[in-house]
Amino acid sequence: MFLSKGWQMRSTEYGIDDLFLKRFSPKHFLDKPLGEKDLCAVLEAAMTAPSCFNEQPWRFVLGPKEDFLEILSTKNADWAASAPLLMMVCSTQTFSYNRKPNRWHAFDSGTAMAFLIVEASKRGIYVHPMGGFSIDRAKERFGLMGLEPHAVLALGYSDEPHTMTTRVGLDEIVIDCRES
Ligand SMILES: Cc1cc2nc3c(=O)[nH]c(=O)nc-3n(C[C@H](O)[C@H](O)[C@H](O)COP(=O)(O)O)c2cc1C
Numbered sequence: 001m002f003l004s005k006g007w008q009m010r011s012t013e014y015g016i017d018d019l020f021l022k023r024f025s026p027k028h029f030l031d032k033p034l035g036e037k038d039l040c041a042v043l044e045a046a047m048t049a050p051s052c053f054n055e056q057p058w059r060f061v062l063g064p065k066e067d068f069l070e071i072l073s074t075k076n077a078d079w080a081a082s083a084p085l086l087m088m089v090c091s092t093q094t095f096s097y098n099r100k101p102n103r104w105h106a107f108d109s110g111t112a113m114a115f116l117i118v119e120a121s122k123r124g125i126y127v128h129p130m131g132g133f134s135i136d137r138a139k140e141r142f143g144l145m146g147l148e149p150h151a152v153l154a155l156g157y158s159d160e161p162h163t164m165t166t167r168v169g170l171d172e173i174v175i176d177c178r179e180s
Pocket residue numbers: 023024025026076128129130131132133151163165
């Protein structure tokens with residue numbers, strides 16, 4: 001369910017899209033599978049993200065839910081079990097055109113994840129990213145030849161009210177050097 005009546009959500013001062021206001025990272029998901037078309041669409045949205053030299057270093061690993069639950073920290077695995085779909089965001093680490101290290105690979109893969117989340121939100125699907133997992137177990141379980149794992153994503157339909165985590169203000173995140 002995507003924000004039913006009475007559930008709280010963020011507000012906007014400058015009129016940003018509802019998608020950003022409704023998005024949050026739930027820990028309770030409805031027992032409702034994600035359609036294959038929706039899955040392909042969120043991955044396609046990720047595919048359109050910008051990247052340094054258009055390298056597109058992001059890789060999305062799909063697999064059995066049980067495999068992901070085994071690599072997650074116990075705390076994450078406890079709640080993530082209710083998500084109908086788990087996947088992992090990884091990236092390649094070198095530029096394909098010269099084989100040199102790509103120091104933007106994680107940055108670009110984070111951007112792709114954000115694109116995925118926005119398309120998911122548009123479809124009423126929530127995404128909860130997790131950094132709490134074992135990289136060694138991920139490599140062992142999924143192979144991941146030459147890939148760096150970044151986050152496991154839980155996707156599904158939320159079964160809880162919007163948890164409004166706090167945000168620091170624009171005055172803290174913007175360094176405005178336009179006028180001296
Ligand atoms: C890279 C990354 C790693 C995260 N790791 C975890 C995690 O291991 N467990 C968890 O419950 N949430 C995790 N989160 C979710 C954040 O805690 C959450 O996004 C943040 O508190 C803001 O809340 P919101 O997404 O509901 O707005 C992670 C988010 C990101 C982007």
